[in-house]
């Protein structure tokens with residue numbers, strides 16, 4: 416299988432009804448580590464992740480994986496901020512990506528139970544997924560994305576609805592995935608989470624990329640006044 420990276424983003428822009436939401440963005444992402452997309456509410460984090468993943472249509476520019484779009488697409492997972500639950504059990508939800516790939520029930524359910532355990536849902540596997548809490552749904556979504564062992568995993572605010580302990584559990588799983596070579600690209604407005612997870616930072620404001628920096632440099636000495644304000648917890652205009 417050929418390499419996916421670098422991922423090259425050239426003048427990429429997404430607009431809706433004539434209004435530019437994100438872009439133009441120029442960017443190149445290498446093949447390892449964890450990239451964290453930061454920025455205030457509405458700055459375009461979700462839209463940028465969807466552009467990179469290929470689910471937000473570009474109105475200008477291009478986004479190219481080294482191996483080509485279709486091959487890259489098969490090796491990506493995406494965890495949404497508000498994950499969609501099938502009206503089935505937790506176990507069936509987690510097993511679903513394997514089932515649609517033609518994997519038999521016994522193996523799919525065995526792996527789903529294992530992944531359910533890893534995200535702390537062992538006691539809820541038979542429960543209807545639609546009855547889960549917000550945090551439990553996020554854990555389910557993570558297990559459902561990781562069960563296919565994607566090479567690249569996009570996560571949109573992966574612990575927005577989680578308490579401190581659940582956040583730590585999710586972050587541990589993400590660190591393990593990173594160690595195992597999964598490329599992580601996630602958004603968060605939680606500065607603590609970004610510090611714990613990021614190798615490099617993309618700082619977005621009003622749909623534009625203000626900084627692309629190694630994480631340590633970003634937190635020690637942000638280059639733009641807007642990033643400094645954001646890190647200080649001030650309102651960023």
Ligand SMILES: Nc1ncnc2c1ncn2[C@@H]1O[C@H](COP(=O)(O)OP(=O)(O)OP(=O)(O)O)[C@@H](O)[C@H]1O
Pocket residue numbers: 431436454455456457458459460461462463604
């Ligand atoms: N389908 C859409 N149609 C019109 N405007 C949209 C659409 N999706 C997003 N937007 C707008 O695009 C901008 C960027 O939204 P996006 O959700 O990408 O930001 P975000 O940084 O992820 O925000 P948050 O932190 O609140 O989740 C916002 O102003 C939003 O209102």
